[in-house]
Amino acid sequence: MVEWGREERMGHMTTRDGYRSLVDRINRFPQGAPPSDTLYAILKLLFSEEEASRVAHLPIRPFTSKQAARIWNMKITDAEKILDALAGRGILLDVELRGQSHYVLPPPMAGFFEFSLMRLRADIDQKNLSELLFQYLNVEEDFIRTLFTTGDTQLGRVMVHEESLSPDLSFHVMDYERASDVVRHSSTMAVGICYCRHKMLHLDRACKAPLNICMTFGSVARSLIKHGITREVDHSEGIDLLQEARDRKLVHFAENVRENVSFICNCCGCCCEAMIAARRFAHLHPVHTTNYLPSVRSDLCTGCGKCADACPVEAMTMVSANDPRKTRRKVAKLDENICLGCGVCVTECSERALQLKTRDEQVITPVNSAHRVVAMAIERGKLQNLIFDNGAMSSHRAMAAILGVILKMPPVKQVMASKQVKSRYLDRLLSRGSIA
Numbered sequence: 509m510v511e512w513g514r515e516e517r518m519g520h521m522t523t524r525d526g527y528r529s530l531v532d533r534i535n536r537f538p539q540g541a542p543p544s545d546t547l548y549a550i551l552k553l554l555f556s557e558e559e560a561s562r563v564a565h566l567p568i569r570p571f572t573s574k575q576a577a578r579i580w581n582m583k584i585t586d587a588e589k590i591l592d593a594l595a596g597r598g599i600l601l602d603v604e605l606r607g608q609s610h611y612v613l614p615p616p617m618a619g620f621f622e623f624s625l626m627r628l629r630a631d632i633d634q635k636n637l638s639e640l641l642f643q644y645l646n647v648e649e650d651f652i653r654t655l656f657t658t659g660d661t662q663l664g665r666v667m668v669h670e671e672s673l674s675p676d677l678s679f680h681v682m683d684y685e686r687a688s689d690v691v692r693h694s695s696t697m698a699v700g701i702c703y704c705r706h707k708m709l710h711l712d713r714a715c716k717a718p719l720n721i722c723m724t725f726g727s728v729a730r731s732l733i734k735h736g737i738t739r740e741v742d743h744s745e746g747i748d749l750l751q752e753a754r755d756r757k758l759v760h761f762a763e764n765v766r767e768n769v770s771f772i773c774n775c776c777g778c779c780c781e782a783m784i785a786a787r788r789f790a791h792l793h794p795v796h797t798t799n800y801l802p803s804v805r806s807d808l809c810t811g812c813g814k815c816a817d818a819c820p821v822e823a824m825t826m827v828s829a830n831d832p833r834k835t836r837r838k839v840a841k842l843d844e845n846i847c848l849g850c851g852v853c854v855t856e857c858s859e860r861a862l863q864l865k866t867r868d869e870q871v872i873t874p875v876n877s878a879h880r881v882v883a884m885a886i887e888r889g890k891l892q893n894l895i896f897d898n899g900a901m902s903s904h905r906a907m908a909a910i911l912g913v914i915l916k917m918p919p920v921k922q923v924m925a926s927k928q929v930k931s932r933y934l935d936r937l938l939s940r941g942s943i944a
Contacts, residue, residue: 526561527551533564536893538884539615539663542650550640553632554599554624562590563599563613568897570603570610596735597631598623603727617655617781618663618763618771621645625707626700626722627737638710645781649788656785656794659887661880664782665796665873667760667772672851672864677800680866684766684873685798690725691746691772698729699749700738702773704780717756717776721749728770749774757818759783759850764796767876777820786821790846798849799871800864804840808861811838815853815862823847882914886921 527548534541541547551560565579577587591611594600599620600611614620621641625634644651656662667687670678683689691697702722708714723746724732732738741749753760753774761782762772777783785794802815806829816824823846829837840853840861854862874880885891914921 526557526564527555529564530555530560533566533613534616536890536897537568537615538659538881538888538890539617539619539655541616542654544644544648544650546640546644546648547651550621550637550644553637553640554597554620559590559594559599563594566611566613568613568893570605570612572608572610576611595731598626598732598735598737601728601731602734603731616651622703623732623737625703626732628701634706635710638707641707642711646784652781652785653789656782657789657792659884661874661883661887662764662794662796663880663884664761664773665764665871666798666848666850667762668798668800668849668864669754669760669851669855671754672802672854673800674863677864677866684769687750687760687762687772688747690762690769691723691750692743694725694729694743694746694769696726696729696733697741697743697746698724698733698738699741699745700724700732702779704773705776708779713779715776715778717758717774717779718752721753721758721774723749723772723774725770725772726768754855757820757852757856759820759848759852761795763877763880764874765876765880766873770877775820783820786846786848790821795848796871796873797847797867798851799867800849800851801844801847801867802842802849802851802854802862803865804842805861805863806839808859809839810859810861811840812859813838813840814856814858815840818852818856820850820852821846821848824853879916883917883921886914886917 528543530551531541531543531547555563562580566576573584573588573591576591577584580587580590591600591602595602595611600613602609602611604610614623624632624637625641628634646652667690668681668685670681670686670688673681699720700722701719702717705714705717705719709719724738729738729740733740750760756774756776758774758776759780760772761775761780763769773780773782775783777787782795788794802824809829811826811829813826816822816826818824823843825841825843826838827841829839831837849864849867851864854864874883882891882894885894
């Protein structure tokens with residue numbers, strides 16, 4: 509009897525350690541998830557005890573089924589069955605790299621939190637999951653604060669409503685600043701249910717903005733299409749969906765990269781996490797803005813308030829015009845410090861009292877996801893996790909890719925990287941300015 513009790517305790521400890529190890533694994537990535545009872549409840553809905561233990565041992569960087577089989581000490585065919593089952597539920601993404609199938613565990617956001625609610629499914633209790641996610645993301649503050657306010661480089665950026673640009677300004681807008689350019693040049697595009705509004709729907713808090721309007725592109729889209737999480741659409745339908753988003757006064761919120769953008773969410777101010785964070789932590793600049801700001805012509809403003817009503821982050825307000833002849837007259841006033849530069853307000857103004865102008869200081873967008881991830885890792889003190897990720901240090905290709913990004917960064921970021929890794933090898937490479 510005593511021995512049985514000991515085994516039972518050992519089994520319970522193993523289970524608990526499995527989920528704890530999964531949380532530790534998630535927090536090795538730059539976009540982590542602070543531990544809480546709510547987080548553990550979410551993970552227990554999405555992962556079995558055994559899956560949590562297995563996934564906790566997977567690398568941060570993309571890996572093959574052969575690598576997973578070696579880590580899990582099993583046959584490759586058995587590992588593939590497990591990996592495919594996880595990808596089918598949106599826990600993993602399966603992508604093709606250099607002609608070979610690879611898997612990767614995405615961070616919770618943008619990642620498996622969203623994928624769990626981007627389609628209707630009966631294998632999990634989506635209402636219960638929605639309630640837990642609301643508690644973790646909207647009531648508890650640690651996750652959203654950590655995700656959106658740590659470091660200078662953030663996950664997402666706002667893209668300007670192209671219709672709000674004047675002809676002169678439109679001529680100078682870069683292609684990567686245009687959502688339409690992302691759609692037209694994507695190799696694959698998919699559309700799924702908006703995770704944020706789907707979550708709010710289960711809580712009877714959703715607005716009337718469309719559900720099926722969140723976009724994914726490239727390898728992420730191909731993985732989600734393959735497993736029925738999203739549906740593939742052509743460029744024409746993609747452009748139509750962008751127009752619908754603009755007509756509904758939604759904000760284009762995209763991955764913070766110039767090349768190979770993997771997602772564009774079309775966000776409302778009431779349901780969507782990025783817009784809520786932008787209001788809650790406005791002074792910390794949780795979202796990368798566009799390079800534009802609306803300017804107000806007070807002489808043309810009629811004080812109708814449409815621009816203020818449309819603003820998703822309450823950057824536009826109505827104030828007294830200080831007109832002695834019309835004491836009740838109001839005009840629009842912009843708080844430039846919290847404005848996203850989305851242009852929604854401009855398209856709402858029928859009097860042409862609002863017009864976009866270029867910001868005095870240009871917003872820097874990382875070149876690609878590798879650049880963004882490495883920058884985020886340096887700023888959050890997690891660069892060593894990328895370099896020493898399950899043997900990545902032994903791979904010249906992996907190490908070269910990471911160092912190649914670091915060498916293109918400003919000197920201050922290179923110093924931060926060197927301090928984190930504390931590597932003579934890295935110091936030597938940085939001083940030479942070469943990875944040869």
